[in-house]
Amino acid sequence: MTLNDSALGTDTASTVRPRAPFAGMSVLIRLALRRDRIRLPAWTVTLAVLSVSIASSWDRLYPTAQSRLDLAHTLALDPALTAILGPVFDPLSTGGLTAWRSVAGYLLVFGLVSSFVVVRHTRALEQEGQSEIIAGGAVGRAALLGAGVTIGCIYGLVFGVIAASALTAMGVGLSGALAYSATIAFGAAVYCGVAALAAQFARTSRGANGLSGLVLGITFVLSAYGNGEPSASALIWLSPFGWAEQTRAFADERWWLLVLEIVVAGVLIALAMRLAQRRDLGASLVSARAGRDRARAWIRGPIALAWRLDRSWLLGWVVGSAALGAVEGVLLASSVDTVQNNPAMVKLIARLGGSGILADSFLVVMVGMFALVASGYGISTVLRLRSDETSTRAEQLWSAPITRVHWASGHVSTAFVGASILSAIAGLALGASYGVATGDLGGMAVRGLLAALVQLPATWVLIAIPSLLLGVRPAWMSAGWIVLAWCVLVGWFGAILGLSDWASSTSPFGHLPSWPGQQMRWLPEIILTLVAMVGVAVGAVAMRRRDLPS
Amino acid sequence: MPDTVIEATSLAKSFGSAPALDGLNLTVRAGEVHGFLGPNGSGKTTTLRILLGMLRADSGEARLFGSDPWAEAVALHRRLVYVPGEVALWPALTGGETLDILGRLRGGVDGNRRVQLIERFDLDPTKKVSSYSKGNRQKVALIAALAADVELYLFDEPTDGLDPLMAEVFREETMLLRDAGRTVLLSSHVLSEVDAVCDRVSIVRAGRTVETGRLSDLRHLQRLAIVVQTAHELHGLEDIPGLHDIDYDGSILRCTVEAESLNDLMTHLSAAGIVSLESRPPTLEEMFLRYYNRAPA
Numbered sequence: 001m002t003l004n005d006s007a008l009g010t011d012t013a014s015t016v017r018p019r020a021p022f023a024g025m026s027v028l029i030r031l032a033l034r035r036d037r038i039r040l041p042a043w044t045v046t047l048a049v050l051s052v053s054i055a056s057s058w059d060r061l062y063p064t065a066q067s068r069l070d071l072a073h074t075l076a077l078d079p080a081l082t083a084i085l086g087p088v089f090d091p092l093s094t095g096g097l098t099a100w101r102s103v104a105g106y107l108l109v110f111g112l113v114s115s116f117v118v119v120r121h122t123r124a125l126e127q128e129g130q131s132e133i134i135a136g137g138a139v140g141r142a143a144l145l146g147a148g149v150t151i152g153c154i155y156g157l158v159f160g161v162i163a164a165s166a167l168t169a170m171g172v173g174l175s176g177a178l179a180y181s182a183t184i185a186f187g188a189a190v191y192c193g194v195a196a197l198a199a200q201f202a203r204t205s206r207g208a209n210g211l212s213g214l215v216l217g218i219t220f221v222l223s224a225y226g227n228g229e230p231s232a233s234a235l236i237w238l239s240p241f242g243w244a245e246q247t248r249a250f251a252d253e254r255w256w257l258l259v260l261e262i263v264v265a266g267v268l269i270a271l272a273m274r275l276a277q278r279r280d281l282g283a284s285l286v287s288a289r290a291g292r293d294r295a296r297a298w299i300r301g302p303i304a305l306a307w308r309l310d311r312s313w314l315l316g317w318v319v320g321s322a323a324l325g326a327v328e329g330v331l332l333a334s335s336v337d338t339v340q341n342n343p344a345m346v347k348l349i350a351r352l353g354g355s356g357i358l359a360d361s362f363l364v365v366m367v368g369m370f371a372l373v374a375s376g377y378g379i380s381t382v383l384r385l386r387s388d389e390t391s392t393r394a395e396q397l398w399s400a401p402i403t404r405v406h407w408a409s410g411h412v413s414t415a416f417v418g419a420s421i422l423s424a425i426a427g428l429a430l431g432a433s434y435g436v437a438t439g440d441l442g443g444m445a446v447r448g449l450l451a452a453l454v455q456l457p458a459t460w461v462l463i464a465i466p467s468l469l470l471g472v473r474p475a476w477m478s479a480g481w482i483v484l485a486w487c488v489l490v491g492w493f494g495a496i497l498g499l500s501d502w503a504s505s506t507s508p509f510g511h512l513p514s515w516p517g518q519q520m521r522w523l524p525e526i527i528l529t530l531v532a533m534v535g536v537a538v539g540a541v542a543m544r545r546r547d548l549p550s
Numbered sequence: 551m552p553d554t555v556i557e558a559t560s561l562a563k564s565f566g567s568a569p570a571l572d573g574l575n576l577t578v579r580a581g582e583v584h585g586f587l588g589p590n591g592s593g594k595t596t597t598l599r600i601l602l603g604m605l606r607a608d609s610g611e612a613r614l615f616g617s618d619p620w621a622e623a624v625a626l627h628r629r630l631v632y633v634p635g636e637v638a639l640w641p642a643l644t645g646g647e648t649l650d651i652l653g654r655l656r657g658g659v660d661g662n663r664r665v666q667l668i669e670r671f672d673l674d675p676t677k678k679v680s681s682y683s684k685g686n687r688q689k690v691a692l693i694a695a696l697a698a699d700v701e702l703y704l705f706d707e708p709t710d711g712l713d714p715l716m717a718e719v720f721r722e723e724t725m726l727l728r729d730a731g732r733t734v735l736l737s738s739h740v741l742s743e744v745d746a747v748c749d750r751v752s753i754v755r756a757g758r759t760v761e762t763g764r765l766s767d768l769r770h771l772q773r774l775a776i777v778v779q780t781a782h783e784l785h786g787l788e789d790i791p792g793l794h795d796i797d798y799d800g801s802i803l804r805c806t807v808e809a810e811s812l813n814d815l816m817t818h819l820s821a822a823g824i825v826s827l828e829s830r831p832p833t834l835e836e837m838f839l840r841y842y843n844r845a846p847a
Contacts, residue, residue: 127641127680203680204641290676295643295650305651309640391638396691399602399632399704400655401624548604 021146021277024139028147032121036151043113044155047106048162050489053497055098055170060498068092080328080335080362083228086245095172095250099180101496107244108220110159110188114152115195115212121148122196124205126282141277149196149269156188176250179258183247186261187240191216193268200275203284210316217320221327228331240264302402306410310381314418317377321370321426329433329448332362336438359434360517363451368509370426371455372488378419378463379480384411385470386477389549398548405540408470412536415463420456427452447516454515457528458508462487464535471542474549554616555580555702555733556601561610562757563596570596571607572757578735580701583728585748585765586737593757594737595635598706602632615701628657631695635706635737637687639679645690646675652694660697667693670719684711696723703727703734709743721747773806774829776815781823790814 033040062068072091075082086104090096122145125131131144160181167177191212198211219239226235226242236242240261247257279285299308336359385408388394397407431448435441466480487507494504504510508528513521556578563571571593578584588594599605600612603623612619614626639648649668653659668675671689679687688711695703709717717740724747727734738744744751745765752762761768773794779802787796787803792811797804807815819827 129684203678291644291647291678293644293646293675295647295654299647299651300654302655305655308651309642312642392634392636393638393640395599395602395604395632395634396637396639396652397655398604398623399627399630400652401627401657402655403624547606548599 021140021142021273023143024134024137025143025146025150028134028139028143029150032147032151033154035121036117039117040155040158044159044162047109048159048166050493050497051098051102051106051163052166052170054102054493055094055167055172057496057498058094058097061496062097065092068097078335079228080331083224083328083331086223086227086241089248089251093172093176093250094170095167095176095180098167098172099176099249099251103180103184103244103247103249104220104223104241105492106184107187107241108216110156110184111191111216111240112213114155114188115191115198115216116209117155118148118152118192118195119199119205119208119212121151123199123202123208127203127205129282131281135281142273145196145199145273145276148199149192149272152192152195153185153189153265156185156192160185173250175253179247179253179255180249182258183244183249183261186258186265187244189265190240190261190268193265193272196269196272197275200272200279201285203286206313210313214316214320217324221324224331225327229334302397302407302410303413306414309384310411310414310418313381314377314414314422317373317418318422318425321373321422322429325366325370325426325429325448326433328366329430329435330437332359332366332430332434333437335362360447360451361514363430363434363448364514364517366430367423367427367448367452367455368491368512370430370452371423371459371509372484372491373426374419374423375459375462375484375487377422378415378459379466379484381411381415381418382463382466382470382480383477386466386474389474395548404543408467408540408543412467412470415467416460419459419463423452423456423459424449451516454520454525455509455512457525457532458512460532461508461528461535464532464539468535468539468542471539471544471546474546553580554578555614556584556735557611557613557616558597558601559611561597561600561607561612563593563600563605563608570757571600571610573610573759574754574757575759575762576752577762578733579750580733581728581731582749583724583734583736583747585744585751586735586754587739587741587744587751588737588754589739592754594754595706596757597754598632598704598735598737601704602627628700630700630702630704631656631698632704633688633691633695633706633708635710637684637691639682639687639690641678641680644676644678645673645682645686648679648690649675649694649697652691653697656698656700660699663697663699664693667697667723670723671716685713685716688712689716692720696727701733703732704737705734706737707739708736709738709740717743773808774812774831775806776804777828778803778819779825779827780819781825784818784822786818790818 058068062071068091072088075088075091084104085100088096088100091100125134125144134144135141163184164177164181167180168174194215195208195212198208198215199205202208202211220241223236223239223241223245226233226237226239227245236246243257243261246254248254275285296308299305385394388397394407398404427448427450428445429448431451432441432445434448435444438444462480462484465483466477469477469479487509490499490504490507491509493499508531511524511528513519513524515521554577556576558574558576561571561574561576562569574593574597576586576597586594586597596605600607601614601619603619603621603626606620614622615629617626619626643651649664650659653664671693673686673689673693677686679690682690688708692705692708695705709720712720721743724734724736728747728749736744736748748765750762750764751768753760753768783800784798784803787793787798787805790811791814792808793805793815794808795804795806
């Protein structure tokens, strides 16, 4: 039986002439659209609506030309914020402010989403084996990758079409709306190309996601550093984030940058196609080395096994966050420097931020960002238990003399401990690099670390959500991502969207004290920690009662 | 050790509105290799999962070594190993690491046995699981199970994905387990395998046990295939009850006959003068097809 299957597969594949590398691609694209029928509209429509909401908030927040000029003036003096969001090119127009506020963030989101989508429809299929069924049909060698890249690009393009139409309908200006939407869509296409290449090099989908995430992170930091540090401004031209910001939507658009994005995306995709057609199905360009023939002695139970499985994934996140933290620390130092040399700004900050030291309030914002990143790591790690249950990995462990709770405690513990380490190291790196720049290494490193620790209880609550659902309703575990997305929305865009205090109180991060800078409050810390503990405990109790999901 | 290792009575289990088990009975005695036969979707895996305490039956009772598999899961699992039908492993680990980890979770690895089995199954333990074929992943799980020193071995379609040579190695290893007095439950739809190694079988269809017993006893209940040549022409074949699939060209008769009608047929044949006679017991395939083609009760 087995012999027949493989013989048939090769036979059919060889009847496809190499001249038809894309044979069957349209069927594969339709299959991918069917698989993503919920994700695709969910991401694109939600984010398009969000950009319209941002655009419609400016008249309320900054109604007069003078107030907008003041804003631009303040921003020009703030390298840390400019680093992340890019410069503001036209503060007077609604479109200009919208582009400034959202282009970098949107490219970050679509860069990640599209590259994960590409991997989901390429390397993931090869890893799980569906690609063999596909390649066994009358399907060309490049068709699978072609379909994956197409669906990845469709995310950005659908968003672009909706956002451009909606913004134009609002009356912000057709050419600006086109440039804004197109530069995000084409920038995302560049990351589709990156993911397509990563899928050729990595053997697992996790590896390919990690590789494309790494490239996204590096290019983001390059443009952030270039934006924040005038002497390094050339760096922005190495990054799609720089290209997207410099397209200057709504401010005398530079259309040629869109061409640059398309060309780079095209080159990356073409390269990936070439590689895909040369290699074996299921193989990767990084050849598999022989590994250990015995497991290390410390791997004795499910918890040790989870650490063995998660350690390289965690290490990647830690290195990435520490690097970002270190860069932010340097930018923070120059930002504080600029502001403190400007009496008007000092007065303004004092009026806005109360008694806190300026550096402290920046610190809180940045460790808050890392706490969200750490929550993402934690959620993704708890979700490994779900994929173990839907494959037979969990069954093999459940049939050993181990309780289910013991089994689940493996990845749940790597999630909680790993996310805490991740947050702490990012805070430490941030504080230390700020400390080096300001001559107080020891003091600032500790301050950064403590600031990161203050954020932990909220991160724990977020990780507790999928842990609770694992016991109560495992099919809903991915809801952890929705909660995280909500926290990001409320935390980053809550003020600009005019969301009420009630909305911000739905995010555990909204209850944290703004320490350092303001009074430390222990009660919310304790309550959030208790909430997380109760969530995990209820999940564990429910875990003991339920069936293996089928 | 109790005489009965597995005792399942009238097990029922539904997923939503779809019934997976509908009154399944299964008895496995200590020291036997028991074949658990049924087509895909007949409830074999669901039964195994109930016996492992991964699912709870809606009704009926399951006993493993006399205990409740749900409540006593951990204690019972010390006495058994299980190989699922579709083996998924951790892609980042090597085969050798996986073997050790699975073994340690079950309480330890016998180093000599491990080396011996790796050699017999011709596995390269230094390769990453992500580069293994389905058959190689299957081998890892089988070696981990066979290396375990336990009382009960549960295999869910274990040779699916193995080449014929490796399937033969597995059969030999199963025989050795039986010789050592271990109990094996072998779920399968590979009939030759069950035929070769099992003492008793239970045949399951649509969540219900349709037959259970020694293979020889089951065959006894079945029809015999006959090819016979007689000196004189045969008449009145239609009058013999229990005679089926008649193909008669005036000289050679081919037919199948139910066991209880054999005597009638032979009397009839000898009256016509038997020139040559060939008979054989039905293959398991034929028995199997007969059960599956029967309309649902």
